[in-house]
Amino acid sequence: MKIPTLLFKKSILSILLFSSLSAMAQEDLEKSLQMSPTRDKVSATFKSTRLINGHTNETIHKNELDFKVDHRFGDIAGSNGGIRQFFGLDNSTDVRIGFEYGLSDRLSIGLARSKGATAVQQLYEGSIKFRLLEQSSDDRIPFALTLFGSNTITAVKANTEDPASATAYENFQDRMNYVSQLIIARKFNSSFSFLISPTYVHRNFTAFRDQNSMFAVAAGGRAKLSKRMALVVDYFLPFRNKADRDYLEQVGNTKFYNPLGLGLEMETGGHVFHLNFTNATAIQEMQFIPQTTSSWLKGQYRWGFSISRRFSFNKEKHEKS
Template sequence: MKKSIIALLCIVLYHVSLAQDLLSLVDKNEPKKIEHVTNAFKSSRVLNGHSMEMIGKGELDVRILHRFGEINSGPNNLFGLDQANMRLGFDYGLLNSLTIGIGRSNVGKELDGFIKFRPVWQSTGPGSFPVSIVLVTGITAQTQPWTDTAKKNYFSNRLAFYNELIIGRKFNEHFSLQLSPVFVHRNLVALASEENDVYALGIGARLKLSKRVAVVADYHYIAKGLDKNVYKDPFSLGFDIETGGHVFQLLFTNATGMNEKSFITNTTSNWGKGSIRFGFNLSRIFTVGKRRNH
């Protein structure tokens, strides 16, 4: 009797083991799903320029940007804190890969708007793609009064346009990098010697230091269209600080402008001479539509 029970137990254990082996083979052979890579950057901007990140569908990003005066202006100007330029912006996610935005800066009393689309999203799994590709097109309009009222001024002269291609990759949980060639066209320039078309190459990077803090930097090399003796390459260095629904960025930059046309074509301050501005970006996300997970 005991031998029969032992034999029966052995048969049962054998079949259980065989079933587990078959299940493990099924799990191994089951195709994995594509997973999109998120949080390459904590904000839709690196610091000045657009990042490869998008606003989620149904989300509204209210952005307040400040740039103070130059630090080397001295204690009489409280090292630049007595002066301030700002931009107020509203970015909305129509889809997870389609964002629109508008903003207004007191620099040039300039209005701006953009459309941002991500045709390729970095992913893992079968059929995945190693980078994200993002397209941005924008328009700006200066609204300040004309300085020369003697000649006929056209509204089209107030307009400028930019187109940008962003190619970026999140290499791991700590480091992300992107390249972004930018083309800017200005309908009107200040001097006849200046070119209407400006070409630049942007580089953005993020290095995560802790769960809520990261070092971020963006730099735009002006390749063509500006006098490099007058205009400088905009460079910004700062920190991302995530606090719940807020992303707070503290930064130092030589740029005053806060949209692509402005900071690429109008930066004259020089880091080497201490012409640096302290500033911050404050981003607050509100869910105003039916949110969809990334």
């Protein structure tokens, strides 16, 4: 039986139309697939494992060693500063020399020795840092999470004459101090990164009426000024027990302030150099978070520096973008 001419023409038109729509749909699909973002990991949220006082989310690459020296001078102004002390350069409140090594790209360990900025001195620190989560370029994972923990042991001679002092140690356990942090960081663009870090500090032994355990929250950021230079800042808010704080202020004549640091970061190939200003006299978290007694408003801030040099033991060199 012959197909009527009209029906035949309609069939041909339908086939042509369907073919055209299919070709257009396939072309659109290919374009959309080409435009879809890939889920790459965001790298170099910060250029160093530390901002000024606090840690960043960064870890050391596998089989790489990071050598870091930190230094804090004396007060620039105030009663202990000025031209007589050459604006703090005649004094040194704290010095730290440390090493960090990458066991993997996400896990690093560290060892350090600090002078210490309080009566608790001769500090030996062991630390561990693990990238729990990494930010993705398509924002499916909008931020990075890093865990940090440290154990610091003081080797200073015990004070046997004053049982209320911070160094009246009776056994080895009294010399132990712990810090744990959850570092939440986000790289908003190539020029700006920000972090928030809930922190817990525990000291097995403290001076009379000082807190053994303390929570704090840190915030910090990095704003890129040029290809090799950036402005960095961090701030810590400790949550101190009011009764103990009032006692130490009234009886012990000790007033506490929140640590604030501002600095300039310079990257020169394998080196990262920080020139910074902060009211914190100490470098390690177990000291500057609970025991910063210097005020910016009184001129009791100091300049310091940190320099980091990284060595690679990998056969293939890793480069951060």
